Amino acid sequence: MKVKELATAADVTPDTVRFYTREGLLRPSRNPDNNYQYYDAEDLRRLRFARKARQLGFSLPEIRQILGQADEHHSPCPMVRDVFEQRLAEVEREIAELQQLRTRMVSALSAWQEMPDGTPDGHTICRLIEHWDDPATCSDKEH
Amino acid sequence: MKVKELATAADVTPDTVRFYTREGLLRPSRNPDNNYQYYDAEDLRRLRFARKARQLGFSLPEIRQILGQADEHHSPCPMVRDVFEQRLAEVEREIAELQQLRTRMVSALSAWQEMPDGTPDGHTICRLIEHWDDPATCSDKEH
DNA sequence: TTAAAACCTATGACCCACTCACAGGTCAAA
DNA sequence: TTTGACCTGTGAGTGGGTCATAGGTTTTAA
Numbered sequence: 051m052k053v054k055e056l057a058t059a060a061d062v063t064p065d066t067v068r069f070y071t072r073e074g075l076l077r078p079s080r081n082p083d084n085n086y087q088y089y090d091a092e093d094l095r096r097l098r099f100a101r102k103a104r105q106l107g108f109s110l111p112e113i114r115q116i117l118g119q120a121d122e123h124h125s126p127c128p129m130v131r132d133v134f135e136q137r138l139a140e141v142e143r144e145i146a147e148l149q150q151l152r153t154r155m156v157s158a159l160s161a162w163q164e165m166p167d168g169t170p171d172g173h174t175i176c177r178l179i180e181h182w183d184d185p186a187t188c189s190d191k192e193h
Numbered sequence: 194m195k196v197k198e199l200a201t202a203a204d205v206t207p208d209t210v211r212f213y214t215r216e217g218l219l220r221p222s223r224n225p226d227n228n229y230q231y232y233d234a235e236d237l238r239r240l241r242f243a244r245k246a247r248q249l250g251f252s253l254p255e256i257r258q259i260l261g262q263a264d265e266h267h268s269p270c271p272m273v274r275d276v277f278e279q280r281l282a283e284v285e286r287e288i289a290e291l292q293q294l295r296t297r298m299v300s301a302l303s304a305w306q307e308m309p310d311g312t313p314d315g316h317t318i319c320r321l322i323e324h325w326d327d328p329a330t331c332s333d334k335e336h
Numbered sequence: 337t338t339a340a341a342a343c344c345t346a347t348g349a350c351c352c353a354c355t356c357a358c359a360g361g362t363c364a365a366a
Numbered sequence: 367t368t369t370g371a372c373c374t375g376t377g378a379g380t381g382g383g384t385c386a387t388a389g390g391t392t393t394t395a396a
Binding site for chain 2: 342343344345346
């Protein structure tokens with residue numbers, strides 16, 4: 051298979067195939083005549099695997115590691131379970147952060163309804179923002 | 194004020210002060226003797242404003258634009274309200290996406306509880322991932 | 337007085353997972 | 367034979383900083 055055929059078969063763009071090849075996730079052979087890359091069924095399996103893993107939140111370095119384990123005939127499954135639980139925790143933290151941000155934004159919006167627009171006077175830039183108190187900084191600290 | 198003093202006053206790192214200066218959000222004067230940058234109360238105001246705006250989800254280009262408006266004595270408030278509502282919509286979309294991801298992850302985890310770890314055999318890499326169906330891809334699987 | 341600590345400067349790489357652009361080479365059908 | 371679809375490698379861009387390098391300056395303490 052050439053680049054575009056593999057890309058079509060896995061429903062990704064040719065650019066993604068080339069990128070994954072550069073990143074070492076796929077290992078095509080070369081035609082010395084024209085320098086084209088040729089992919090086989092194993093590459094298709096790897097690519098499909100990688101895309102599924104990406105959908106599940108795995109990073110490319112993690113996927114590379116998983117594929118590497120499999121290449122050495124070690125079961126990557128324990129690692130998969132392990133990394134996956136950490137990822138889930140991270141995703142839940144990100145959701146919580148975004149929801150905090152959303153709360154801050156909604157409360158700011160409602161506070162702004164009664165505030166007039168002002169013109170910058172050398173002391174304030176935009177009262178809407180400057181006179182807004184972050185509810186998070188009162189209670190506890192981020193980072 | 195020198196870099197670190199301003200950074201301390203606004204509770205950011207000196208690197209952030211330098212970065213914002215490079216980005217044109219702060220406009221310190223220069224001491225020609227030692228080439229040091231000196232910041233005044235106006236820069237502190239701008240920096241604090243920028244950090245608050247960041248907390249509210251504004252991007253640096255947006256903040257630069259807001260500051261630019263204020264520099265020309267136009268009220269940036271209408272723009273602030275406008276951009277802010279778009280940002281809120283984006284944040285809500287991001288939350289929805291992450292929650293979808295979380296749903297996928299949780300359902301995968303529970304399906305994995307009964308699955309054994311396998312050793313790669315040239316046909317599969319890790320059943321956990323390969324035999325997982327994305328609920329979003331095949332949405333009519335429940336009945 | 338001098339040496340070390342703490343500050344300052346500019347620049348560029350790095351993070352993430354692609355995506356796009358550029359410039360040129362190859363190959364199929366019309 | 368020309369068009370157009372494909373291929374190649376490389377490098378830049380995304381966002382918001384953070385960190386490293388290498389060197390210059392100022393402050394503090396022995």
